Amino acid sequence: MILDSKIPAGPLAEKWTKHKFNSKLVNPANKRKYEVIVVGTGLAGASAAASLAELGYNVKAFCFQDSPRRAHSIAAQGGINAAKNYQNDGDSVFRLFYDTVKGGDYRAREANVYRLAEVSVNIIDQCVAQGVPFAREYGGLLANRSFGGAQVSRTFYARGQTGQQLLLGAYSALSRQVANGKVKLYPRTEMMDVVVIDGQAKGIVTRNLITGAIETHAAHAVLLCTGGYGNVFFLSTNAMGSNVTAAWRAHKRGAYFANPCYTQIHPTCIPVSGDHQSKLTLMSESLRNDGRVWVPASKEMAEKLRKGEIKANDIPENERDYYLERKYPSFGNLVPRDVASRNAKYVCDEGRGVNETGEAVFLDFRDAIKRDTEEVIRAKYGNLFDMYQQITGENPYKVPMMIYPAVHYTMGGLWVDYNLMTTVPGLYALGEANFSDHGANRLGASALMQGLADGYFVIPYTVGDYLAQIGPKPVDTNHPEFEKTAKEVKERIQKLLSIKGSKTVDYFHKKLGKIMWNECGMARTAEGLSKAKAEIKALRAEFWKDVKVLGDNEELNQSLEKAHRVADFLELGELMIDDALNRNESCGGHFREEYQTPEGEALRDDENFAYVAAWKYTGDNQEEELYKEPLEFENVKLTQRSYK
Amino acid sequence: MKLTLKVWRQKNNADQGKFVSYPVEGISKDMSFLEMMDVLNEQLTEKGEDPVHFDHDCREGICGMCSMYINGKPHGPQQTTTCQLHMRSFNDGETITIEPWRAKAFPVVKDLVVDRSSFDRIIQAGGYVSVNTGGVPDANEIPIPKKIADEAFDAATCIGCGACVAACKNASAMLFTSAKISQLSMLPQGQVERKERAEKMIAQMDAEGFGACTNTGACAAECPKGISLTNIARMNREYFSAVVSSENV
Numbered sequence: 001m002i003l004d005s006k007i008p009a010g011p012l013a014e015k016w017t018k019h020k021f022n023s024k025l026v027n028p029a030n031k032r033k034y035e036v037i038v039v040g041t042g043l044a045g046a047s048a049a050a051s052l053a054e055l056g057y058n059v060k061a062f063c064f065q066d067s068p069r070r071a072h073s074i075a076a077q078g079g080i081n082a083a084k085n086y087q088n089d090g091d092s093v094f095r096l097f098y099d100t101v102k103g104g105d106y107r108a109r110e111a112n113v114y115r116l117a118e119v120s121v122n123i124i125d126q127c128v129a130q131g132v133p134f135a136r137e138y139g140g141l142l143a144n145r146s147f148g149g150a151q152v153s154r155t156f157y158a159r160g161q162t163g164q165q166l167l168l169g170a171y172s173a174l175s176r177q178v179a180n181g182k183v184k185l186y187p188r189t190e191m192m193d194v195v196v197i198d199g200q201a202k203g204i205v206t207r208n209l210i211t212g213a214i215e216t217h218a219a220h221a222v223l224l225c226t227g228g229y230g231n232v233f234f235l236s237t238n239a240m241g242s243n244v245t246a247a248w249r250a251h252k253r254g255a256y257f258a259n260p261c262y263t264q265i266h267p268t269c270i271p272v273s274g275d276h277q278s279k280l281t282l283m284s285e286s287l288r289n290d291g292r293v294w295v296p297a298s299k300e301m302a303e304k305l306r307k308g309e310i311k312a313n314d315i316p317e318n319e320r321d322y323y324l325e326r327k328y329p330s331f332g333n334l335v336p337r338d339v340a341s342r343n344a345k346y347v348c349d350e351g352r353g354v355n356e357t358g359e360a361v362f363l364d365f366r367d368a369i370k371r372d373t374e375e376v377i378r379a380k381y382g383n384l385f386d387m388y389q390q391i392t393g394e395n396p397y398k399v400p401m402m403i404y405p406a407v408h409y410t411m412g413g414l415w416v417d418y419n420l421m422t423t424v425p426g427l428y429a430l431g432e433a434n435f436s437d438h439g440a441n442r443l444g445a446s447a448l449m450q451g452l453a454d455g456y457f458v459i460p461y462t463v464g465d466y467l468a469q470i471g472p473k474p475v476d477t478n479h480p481e482f483e484k485t486a487k488e489v490k491e492r493i494q495k496l497l498s499i500k501g502s503k504t505v506d507y508f509h510k511k512l513g514k515i516m517w518n519e520c521g522m523a524r525t526a527e528g529l530s531k532a533k534a535e536i537k538a539l540r541a542e543f544w545k546d547v548k549v550l551g552d553n554e555e556l557n558q559s560l561e562k563a564h565r566v567a568d569f570l571e572l573g574e575l576m577i578d579d580a581l582n583r584n585e586s587c588g589g590h591f592r593e594e595y596q597t598p599e600g601e602a603l604r605d606d607e608n609f610a611y612v613a614a615w616k617y618t619g620d621n622q623e624e625e626l627y628k629e630p631l632e633f634e635n636v637k638l639t640q641r642s643y644k
Numbered sequence: 645m646k647l648t649l650k651v652w653r654q655k656n657n658a659d660q661g662k663f664v665s666y667p668v669e670g671i672s673k674d675m676s677f678l679e680m681m682d683v684l685n686e687q688l689t690e691k692g693e694d695p696v697h698f699d700h701d702c703r704e705g706i707c708g709m710c711s712m713y714i715n716g717k718p719h720g721p722q723q724t725t726t727c728q729l730h731m732r733s734f735n736d737g738e739t740i741t742i743e744p745w746r747a748k749a750f751p752v753v754k755d756l757v758v759d760r761s762s763f764d765r766i767i768q769a770g771g772y773v774s775v776n777t778g779g780v781p782d783a784n785e786i787p788i789p790k791k792i793a794d795e796a797f798d799a800a801t802c803i804g805c806g807a808c809v810a811a812c813k814n815a816s817a818m819l820f821t822s823a824k825i826s827q828l829s830m831l832p833q834g835q836v837e838r839k840e841r842a843e844k845m846i847a848q849m850d851a852e853g854f855g856a857c858t859n860t861g862a863c864a865a866e867c868p869k870g871i872s873l874t875n876i877a878r879m880n881r882e883y884f885s886a887v888v889s890s891e892n893v
Contacts, residue, residue: 051777066699067764069804070707086784122778129780131773131833133797140787158797165800172772179768187761210753239701273674278682279703387705390728456777504689506682551694555656556754558697559689572798595703 003256003614003629006417007111012635013093014113019418020461024468028559031056033472034247036463037204039191039246041068041174043167043448044431047455050173053182055460057467060217062186062206064241064561069171072227072239073451076163076383078147079155080448082120087144093153098636099197100446101347103149103336104411104439105588105604107259109631111418112436119457120449124156126456130169134158146443148285149336155445159382160284166448170455189215189543190561191246192489194222194253194427197264197481200470201253201427205486207493209561212553214480214490218475221426221463222229228410228432231261232569232576233521234513236268236407237282243565244572247414247433255422256614256627258415258435260572261580264442264589265522266408267340270635271360271392273310280406283363284384285444288333290368290377291401295352295361297321301320302352312354312362312400323411323536331643338441338589338602339643341405345522346600348404355402359545364400405522408451411438411449411589412579415614419462420454423614426470428463430454435612440588493553496563500547505562509569510541512536516573524580525593533577540570575615575624582626585609597640606638645671646729648739649684651696654752661752663741673732677720678703678710681732698756703727705868706804711810712756713743716874718866723867725805745806747815749853760806762852763820769848770841773825773833786832799827802811808863808871814855817858821849822879823871829882839886846883 008019026034034057038049041063049061063071082346084097096117100106102271115556124142128134134156135143145152177183195203195216203218229244230236251257268283294303297319304310323343325332333340344361353362369377374397378385385396392402414422414429416436431451438446451497519525519532543566551557586595586602587609595603612629646669668684675683676698685695701709705728715719720729734740741825744758749759788796802821808819824840828834834841857876864873 047777054776065701065707065709066760067804069764070701070709072702072707074708074803075702075704075706084783124783125780126775126777128783128786129773129775129833131796131828131831133793133800133827133831134783135797136788136790136793138790140789140793141784158800161706164803165797168800175764175768176772176774178764185764187740187764237704239707240703241701274672276672276675276679276683278676278679281704298882314747387728390705390722391730391733393730419871460777496791506686548689550692556697556757559695592880634773 001423001627003415003627004417005629006108006419007109008418010193012110012114015111016118023461023465026464026468028056030472032058033474034058034467035060035219035475037217037222038062038203038225039223040071040225040227040433041171041226042071042073042227042431043170043451044433044455045165045223046170046174046451046596048153048223048225048430048459049183050177051456051460052463053177053180059183060179060186060219061183062189062191064190064209068185068187069168069173071167073167073448074164075239076448077160077282078286079145079157079162079445080123080166081154081445082124082156082449083117083154084121084124085152089152091154095152096120096154099150100437101439101636102441102641103443104441105602105641106439106606106610106633107587107631108437108439110633110635113420115458116437116453118448119453121450122457123452127166127169130172131398132158132165132169135260145286145289146334148288148334148340149443157286160247160286160381163448166452170452191249193249193485195422195482195485196253196424199477200425201450202475203477203482205489206363208393209487210556210568212555212557214486216477216486218477218482220467220470223428223430223459224414224433224467225430226433229414229569229572230407230410232512232573233407233516234509235272235277235280235517237266237280242311243568245565245568247429248568248572250414250422250424250427252617255427256415256616257412257575258612258614259412259579260615261520261583261590263407264409264411264438265341265405267337267344267405268363268403269406269408270388271355271402271404272357281387282406282408283388283401285337287363287381287384290380291333291363291365292322292367293324293333293361293363294320294322295347295354299351302354304511305354306356306358328643336441336443341522342591344405360402360404362400362402364398366400369397379578409442411435411440411442415612417544419465420459421462421466426466427578428459431608440590487497493560496549496560496567497553498546499544499549501548503546504548505559505566508539508547509566511539512566512570512573513541516576520576520580523591523593526581529577529581533574536570536574536577543567543570549551554583578624579613579615582613621638645673645734645736647671647734647737650739652743653696653755656754657751664692671731673730675731676703676727677714677729677731678727685829696756697754701728705724706803706806711745711758711805713810714747715741716811718745719868722866723866723870724764742822745810747809747854749815749817750806750809762854763804763806763817765852766817766821766845766848767824770837770844771828774837788832796827796830799823799871799875802871803869805868807866807868809854809861812855813860813862814858816863817849817852817854818857818876819867819871820877821845822875825882826875826878829878838882839890842879842882842886843890843892
């Protein structure tokens, strides 16, 4: 199979407009004859479900949480980018496009990214019309701030709770369609499999998390808006329930998985405090606007700090190393996330880490407070400072925050074409669940932009084109494939429940996480990856022999839910390793120690690796097959990324 | 730390439920409350006993999923969510009582898990601005005074956890409902449907079986997001002005 990205011909700036015109339309009276399934109710899912229902399609929306409003988009803090140029500081659609392609280390599709930048302006309009209370200036107009990887202020925000406000906006639009009877909601329902008939996605199998009932749902198209897979690392900034199951089951039914090794390690998270830790908490990147990152200039000083002999505030100015400002004078503390994370690792590896474990650096607001007063800083970041104090017991207005990188986002995901369709016709992937827009590294405030772009402004056009082609013939779950798929799901559940081994699901999840973090985290080597692959294989075999899942299927059973998810993570982990081993270069979040510049920056190999790696599932315990989609750059020149 | 946990166990909605006491050891002060519950559940699972079911997801205080009534207070002794509560707020040797939210409109699903879909239905009754995707004015076309935008934001930060209902002796959902009504009544975008929204959301709130407000203020005192009681006053004003000039007669 040749991967056809279906990128429209013509100049970059006209592609999307032309494509929309060339897409087939479904006439308004026929829209009500179509059923669309949307899995996941985060920014991508809620916005897609609401927008499609508004157009007249019948939508079923599924989420595993008790309410669509709890999807993990809610936790996004800092903001959302849009090329509004309200600040008159030189922003434009092209600049947002350029920054995103460059920030992604030239591993994203130009056409997709340009479209993203183009519709970004509509997103802000839409959200304001819904009543999203963005931050404003005294004149009543919208305020902006800057984020990493950009030299303009294009980030719109609602204090440190932008994701919450945007998601509640999309949730309100969704709720309106529930009231209108155009969306049927299925909360506390987990997708267990996709039903593929004659090569096309025709429905899903779900598990009701309260009763355990396995149910089937038919539709003309299925949209997976199920987020990323960062929890493969066990510790991440993702919610506890965030999982890869929906995407992974789709992968096993024929959807290729693209660039799984591209994971984003966010530089500003609260450091790990002990083995009991269940998740990591992000401190928004927006803090780098005012906070200065540093460690002691000498190892000796750092050691005293770790032993508690001195305090951060005792260290004089000339003994501090503001390493980001020193190494990258033009971007300073606002270098992209991958660069900031890697540098934190370097200074800690040198023995200059500042907490007991030696894995933390300072993010210091002393100078900002001196310059702007505590009140101003509180107005900007109050909730983040409170959260920090709540978790660590320290007051960041008085002592510098301690931060360390943590897994935050996955740029990889299901391969999709320009229409967001996976390699299974009728099956789409939106938001973080797809791979398309961020290349090898996502810029801050771009995830919210992409989720909402896909849901509000892309899918309503592209799904219509497909639906018009297949026609409104009614769908139902009578086809034997539904029963067959449901039976497979039930057998898998029985298998998990019947193992009755000796180790809990978390035991396996934590072990997997450690392997992934050590060998497939911030820095990777061929040797380490090969070792990790063998370890994961062994761990997976042990899981299926010795996992202990209590209780029955016919009840609320959180152990069983976790067991499903971890079983899929154990398979995904291996594919991530394969992908990381295959990519003999460093780019963005994927850093192979063998491939670096003398200054320790990522060294790309454009000649051999300027492609999307899309993996095809070939069967249980078989090696996956690699397909390559070459990336062509007609509008930006590939250069060594420099933020100096 | 060594603790005794007195936990509400209830197999399902039909079950009567009862308290069961569990000793836990090796708890560190740096653990979050939910991490302490994870320790308990690992212990129970290893012994072959059904782990305690509880709702949780983001564990950073924003999704609103966690919902435990700890020592007689929703989300425990601090004004925060359960996931952000840390064990440094408790003493070694203490007995901690953990119950689900108790309200007629929040039926217990299992153990500490309750059904809060009544909140979703209140929003579905009118907690939105009726605009479709596309065709909206430019975001800067309607200036909004900063003070108004900030106040609307403060109301909009409600996470829908239900602590207000659990705290209230009447199990009233006035704080939750008023937060959304306030947010939209202050913003220019919410004006068109302002009256209808107040009427419909309040009607739905009553239909769900939430109690009335007797102004004790327990809801605002326990709200992890500091949603202010002013919102209830504002909602009452919205409601009165809506009903006296109602078009739905």
